[in-house]
Amino acid sequence: MAVTEPPTEPSLLEQALETLRRVLGTDWSVVIGNTREIGTGSGEDLDALIRIIPPGARDKSAELLVAVREKVTPRYAESHLVPLSSSLTEAKTPFTVFLAAPWISRRTQDLLREHGIGYLDLTGNAFLSSADPAIRILTQGDRRAPKTARPTSKNVTLAGPRAGRVVRFLVDFTPPYRPTDIAETADVSLPWVSRLLTQLEEQLLVRREGRDIVHVDWPELLRARAASYDLLRHNPYVGALAPRGISAVLDQIRKRHLMDEDQPRVAVTGHYAARVISPLASGGQLMLYTEAGPHPPHQLAEELGLFEIDEGGEVLLLRRHDEVVFERCRVVDGVPHVAYSQLVLDGLGGPGRMPSEAEAVLGYMSENEDSWREPNKPARLPRF
Structure with a gap:
């Protein structure tokens, strides 16, 4: 069986040029030159000079200085491409820095656009802005890295x-x-x-x-x-009905917390916790973290007078994926709620309108950072 070699930088450049030609249309010309023509002193970061010539106007062109990279990070963009672009702007040159890669993350894209640096990846993410000739390209491709561009197993990630x-x-x-x-x-x-x-x-x-x-x-x-966390998949849940209403359930949790803090831990997350911070809408399921294992959700359901059901439910009892969900819990009106940071993670990884609620909580956190973020290294975190 033949072994397929990974893409090399020249082949990436060729693919990027072909993609650029398709986006611009057949009437435009895309001509490749040599970076020796420009004399910027930054040849180690540049792989080609590209001229984009509009139809019927051979006397003008957009001049792109192209860096072709198999892998690119925001740090590389900040430390290499941004200074290069700034120096070209200060020197009043006609050149625009342009990055081509197999995949470019959203965070890197944002940084490049902020500094007027063009980019194109092989999944369809692209940006280019030129005043003369007038060019404006902004397309969206994959938000996550394709399998061939993901980190190897030797690298750590934000999952787990x-x-x-x-x-x-x-x-x-x-x-x-x-x-x-x-x-x-x-x-x-x-x-x-x-x-x-x-x-x-x-x-x-x-x-x-x-x-x-x-x-x-x-x-x-x-x-x-x-991006690597799914609330309901990573925290297997039991659904239940509250025959006496959600308020009665919260009253029961309040009483059990006041009577005995050493009971198995419970903490509110999701809609009801987000609403306390930044109310967007009423309703939604009451989501309660419980301890892990097969029995805690059933025991808690019985204690709170809930009726378990096979699908859905107005109360979801989540088996916590890790003890971290209980760290730095807040007590709201006598009821333990997850910390702001956990609430945002749960919301962004949750279904329905939960991501929008999480973004609203993030807005509150940004405006009130001194009220929730600890200034020093903590002692061992408290139990609730």
Whole structure:
């Protein structure tokens, strides 16, 4: 059986040129040149000069300086392409920096557009803006990396409980702190934390000075984590009816919390928790985290006077995927609610209107960061 070689940079360039020609149409000419013609002193980041010539106007063209990369991160774009684009602008040259890659993440796309840098990937994400000749291209391709562009098994990702605990730490506590603080509090090995932080730094989700984490882009970090998290799939649930109404269920939870805090933990997430922070609509299911295992949801249903049903239900009893869901719970009117960060993760990974509710909670968090984010490394987190 023949072995297929992975795409090389020249083949990527050829595919990018063909895609660009299809987008522009057959009347436009796309001509490839050589970067030696431009003399920018940044040849290590550039692979080609492309001229885009409009129909019937051979005396003008859009000049693209193309960087072709098998893999690109926001950090690469920020440290290499943005300075190059800025220097070309300051020198008042006619050139536009343009990136071609198999796939470009949404975060990288946003950064490139912000600085007027064009891009095109082989899934259909593309951007190019030129005043003379007038060109405006903005198309959407895949939001997630194709299988051939995903990280190898040797790389860590934001999927799984370990990543969830690290993300919760990074969001809930204000830097500076060190990887050892994260590893100790999140109960994750230091080498694994260090590898994850390296990945997050490449995505510009964290910034470090020496060994210290000094900045966390926590809204984007929550969105990135939520991309690999499904609330109802990762937290298997039991559906139930509340014959005496949701208010009666909350009253029961309030009483059990006040009477004995050492009972099996319960915490509200989803619609009812989001509504307290930023009400968008009424109704929705009451979602309650319980302990993991086969029995806790059934025991809690019996304790709260719920009737279990096979599908749906106005109450969902979620078997927690990890103990992190109970960390830094808030008590709202006597009822334990998940922390703001967990609520956003659950909402972004939830069904129906939950992602919109989560974005509203994110807005509140951004405007009131001092009220919920701890300034220092925490002691062991409390139980509820």
